[in-house]
Amino acid sequence: MDKYFNNKIIWITGASSGIGEALAWELSRRGAKLILSSRRIAELERVKNNCAHPDNVHILPLDLTDSANLEAKVPLAIALFGHIDIMVHNGGISQRALVAETDIAVHREVMELNYFSYITLTKALLPHFIARGSGYFVVTSSVMGKIGTPMRAAYAAAKHALHGYFDCLRAEVGQYGIKVTILTPGYIHTPIATISGDGSFTSNKSEHINAGFSADKAALQIIKAIQNEAYEPYIGKFIGEERLALFVKRFLPGLFTRLISRFGTPK
Template structure:
């Protein structure tokens, strides 16, 4: 594990930075002295986040739809133009799901995989040559506890989050001798709009919250715990409440017990 004492002067590029976990991570990284590059689709929302960060003039908003490869390439060029380097890439942008498999269209299946897996892969492959050239840096993926467990109503989301975890494991092994570090974060329930924005079977936003998310960790608490773990060089980072953390341990020790627990769980 490659430790980093602090983020002072480091360039941290965060996707999905206009709200939720991305916004909270941006705020925490700025507090730690980083120069933050904020990316999401809407420039105005990014600017609203940027001006609220510590030392706002150190940070920059670069809008892009991460599912559009042309926009991603252009955003990458703008980051290098503005900051000349990248020290951390935080692949945070994501899309959740709340629908039974039988009710989920293939279009919705593909839409979730596009955002939560393929777009992360493409952005990372775009940035990777620069990391290899400078022989330093950390690539971070925000997966999910759902990607470790797999529960009702989240099949496509769980699959995409599990896929990016495995891809990250392979990447870590391939760049281990090149000074590039890879970390995966597995959030449990955190108070964000993730459930409100989650897709139903027809691919439309659910439009309402659920109890577990509403009672989850505060986003700023999640960000503090996450950045602290990243600075320690941790590679497998579970951040959540007791139930989620317990579930991840049971998944390793006794998968059959986990499957029984999930069948009985009242999740939606």
């Protein structure tokens, strides 16, 4: 068992595949008690049954696009084990299309799922954390929350918004013993759904995603980041273009802008 995670109650959204699934397995192995949420109940059952301690795993079906009913899910989640120690926001969709070819409805859909669902659950759970004098929000953003590249405007906008919101939240709630970590993964090989400019979904992944960091390795880095209570850790390959892009954007923004404008339409 892991001293940090043993008996911690952790709620994970987007837990039916990818990073959420890998986190569930690793956290269960370390003795955590889990609440797993997504829309796909059968997949959640599969993830639960493959956990090291399935008796300490509860399933709470949750549709992050159903914003009107998200707040009501929070007391149900708390009731499963009596309290929550860590909230891992992980659900979401990707997006690939040029700005000129992306419907406004797509921007709203991506923002609703990748941003508004996170802050709705956060605001509903916050009183519970304040009352307990402890709590931890772990937020899956992206390298695209710090930079912008062609064909990712809706996705990058939602991820940038997460950084602004949770940076402000961190500044407000530290006095209550509440922590915030914003994860910035690079390319991770996961089956994340991708929406096109017209609102249709595509199963075609970019070459970067297909060659991306494994979800299992990403989960191990995330666990270390939580243990270290890191503010904004990069998750991914130690040597890779995503990490380099973050460095250049921060320290040489003019160079980054010139380079990215020549990048063209990524494959």
